[in-house]
Amino acid sequence: MAAKRSGVRGKRSPRRKVSRPSAPEPRGEASLTLERIVATAVTLLDTEGIDGLTMRRLADRLGAGAMSLYWHVDNKEAVFDLALDTVLAYRGAPPRTGSQDWRGDVVHMLEDWRASMLRHPWSASLLPRRALGPSILARLELLSKTLSSAGVAEADLNVAIWSLWNYVMGATITRASFEISDEDRAAAQQRLTCLSEHYPTIERSRLLLDDDWDGAFRNGLDFLLDGLAGHTGGAFT
Amino acid sequence: MAAKRSGVRGKRSPRRKVSRPSAPEPRGEASLTLERIVATAVTLLDTEGIDGLTMRRLADRLGAGAMSLYWHVDNKEAVFDLALDTVLAYRGAPPRTGSQDWRGDVVHMLEDWRASMLRHPWSASLLPRRALGPSILARLELLSKTLSSAGVAEADLNVAIWSLWNYVMGATITRASFEISDEDRAAAQQRLTCLSEHYPTIERSRLLLDDDWDGAFRNGLDFLLDGLAGHTGGAFT
DNA sequence: AATGGCATCGTACGCCGTACGAGTCAAGCG
DNA sequence: CGCTTGACTCGTACGGCGTACGATGCCATT
Numbered sequence: 001m002a003a004k005r006s007g008v009r010g011k012r013s014p015r016r017k018v019s020r021p022s023a024p025e026p027r028g029e030a031s032l033t034l035e036r037i038v039a040t041a042v043t044l045l046d047t048e049g050i051d052g053l054t055m056r057r058l059a060d061r062l063g064a065g066a067m068s069l070y071w072h073v074d075n076k077e078a079v080f081d082l083a084l085d086t087v088l089a090y091r092g093a094p095p096r097t098g099s100q101d102w103r104g105d106v107v108h109m110l111e112d113w114r115a116s117m118l119r120h121p122w123s124a125s126l127l128p129r130r131a132l133g134p135s136i137l138a139r140l141e142l143l144s145k146t147l148s149s150a151g152v153a154e155a156d157l158n159v160a161i162w163s164l165w166n167y168v169m170g171a172t173i174t175r176a177s178f179e180i181s182d183e184d185r186a187a188a189q190q191r192l193t194c195l196s197e198h199y200p201t202i203e204r205s206r207l208l209l210d211d212d213w214d215g216a217f218r219n220g221l222d223f224l225l226d227g228l229a230g231h232t233g234g235a236f237t
Numbered sequence: 238m239a240a241k242r243s244g245v246r247g248k249r250s251p252r253r254k255v256s257r258p259s260a261p262e263p264r265g266e267a268s269l270t271l272e273r274i275v276a277t278a279v280t281l282l283d284t285e286g287i288d289g290l291t292m293r294r295l296a297d298r299l300g301a302g303a304m305s306l307y308w309h310v311d312n313k314e315a316v317f318d319l320a321l322d323t324v325l326a327y328r329g330a331p332p333r334t335g336s337q338d339w340r341g342d343v344v345h346m347l348e349d350w351r352a353s354m355l356r357h358p359w360s361a362s363l364l365p366r367r368a369l370g371p372s373i374l375a376r377l378e379l380l381s382k383t384l385s386s387a388g389v390a391e392a393d394l395n396v397a398i399w400s401l402w403n404y405v406m407g408a409t410i411t412r413a414s415f416e417i418s419d420e421d422r423a424a425a426q427q428r429l430t431c432l433s434e435h436y437p438t439i440e441r442s443r444l445l446l447d448d449d450w451d452g453a454f455r456n457g458l459d460f461l462l463d464g465l466a467g468h469t470g471g472a473f474t
Numbered sequence: 475a476a477t478g479g480c481a482t483c484g485t486a487c488g489c490c491g492t493a494c495g496a497g498t499c500a501a502g503c504g
Numbered sequence: 505c506g507c508t509t510g511a512c513t514c515g516t517a518c519g520g521c522g523t524a525c526g527a528t529g530c531c532a533t534t
Contacts, residue, residue: 032481050366055522065483067523072481076522125365128410129287131418131425132445134432140444141436148438157442162408163457167400170407173365174399181368188368195371199378201385205394207377208369220400226467227460269513292491302514304492309512313491 007078034072041083050122087120088135102150114172124176152232160228171217244315269301271309278320287359324357325372339387347405354409361413389469397465408454
């Protein structure tokens with residue numbers, strides 16, 4: 001009923017790849033590893049897009065038979081989960097605990113989050129269907145720790161976290177969807193101006209044509225932080 | 238190269254279903270229509286989820302052969318596009334143009350948007366991979382018209398729209414992903430408390446366990462609007 | 475030399491999207 | 505009236521997918 005967690009193998013027995021005591025990797029081709037599988041899956045997703053990831057293709061790139069993957073992984077879903085979690089892991093240093101620049105820390109963490117996802121646009125389309133993985137939880141934990149030690153009251157913490165979270169997610173997914181869809185700027189513009197009679201305000205504001213996405217992201221984030229600061233009584237100033 | 242727009246048929250010739258002048262629908266079973274196809278696709282998605290929609294299954298429910306669908310529709314992608322756009326259409330009345338309650342209007346529009354999507358959680362997982370359809374554009378147009386006549390300066394309009402948009406999208410997608418993933422609250426709680434040693438702050442704040450999603454959405458939205466009001470010099474008060 | 479578990483893989487099954495072309499039927503026209 | 509034409513339906517088939525199943529190789533231990 002409930003989905004199996006982690007999915008790195010549970011079907012029959014053997015927890016995982018026991019380290020062979022002697023003669024570690026003498027093979028001509030490197031042997032199949034969960035790490036290799038996930039890494040290859042990520043580059044395959046990067047280059048071929050989300051539909052380009054196939055168990056057979058993935059195995060080919062690894063120089064293995066398709067069914068060999070299933071020793072290390074429960075099913076294709078698990079490959080997606082692992083690739084997503086890998087890509088979403090936070091690799092930076094956590095903000096210094098004594099930092100006075102809470103707001104800068106938060107902005108940095110959220111911009112890093114967005115950048116990590118935009119480096120792999122397929123992650124945006126994978127995210128909506130999955131439960132929270134460890135990388136996401138770790139980032140949420142970091143965020144809430146930072147906010148908490150910035151003086152946000154316990155009662156406001158959840159709303160603050162969810163607000164920031166939602167904003168980042170929405171901005172990133174929207175941005176990534178432009179990255180993914182294969183129509184180029186010219187086609188989009190043509191389509192827009194063709195239909196601009198129906199959408200005059202959008203057309204006039206050039207909403208979809210300007211492309212300072214990073215700046216817009218930062219500006220909106222600042223507004224949200226301003227609003228939060230106003231309510232929580234002056235943290236983040 | 239560029240994806241075909243609309244996808245309701247373009248392969249060979251005939252624009253669409255010409256209305257037969259006489260003897261309109263004498264068949265025992267109703268004949269195949271784009272409207273019927275899309276409506277059935279939506280209920281199929283609602284009941285079976287995103288993987289439950291299959292051209293063969295869809296045709297079955299319509300009492301037709303699988304290949305008959307392709308007369309009305311370019312391919313499966315087009316079915317998804319049409320179902321999504323149907324579900325995302327705004328059916329309410331536009332806010333009265335003379336309204337003094339801009340902020341209330343905006344909140345109402347965005348809550349309606351969120352509700353429309355949550356009624357069909359699959360829409361959240363479909364959205365990240367598609368370009369902007371007419372329903373989305375119409376909602377963006379409505380939003381920007383409202384903001385514009387609320388006195389938001391032209392220069393701030395885009396950032397305001399994107400901020401609100403991103404927030405709503407993120408909140409909705411996040412919420413829908415909880416709806417979609419098949420693990421129930423008990424499993425989630427168990428998983429969380431099992432790992433709570435790694436995520437103490439999250440655990441303490443009960444971030445994922447409280448479930449006043451609607452209230453949290455509204456609160457965060459208010460913060461964002463506060464921040465926007467502060468910058469745009471007092472609209473939305 | 476025999477055993478037993480880890481790891482790999484070939485084959486096969488059922489399902490998918492859809493290309494192709496044949497079939498049906500009514501309207502239009504000589 | 506017979507014929508053509510075009511709108512619409514669908515049966516068959518093809519290549520590709522995820523993966524269940526069981527055979528096989530390999531190595532450490534006994």
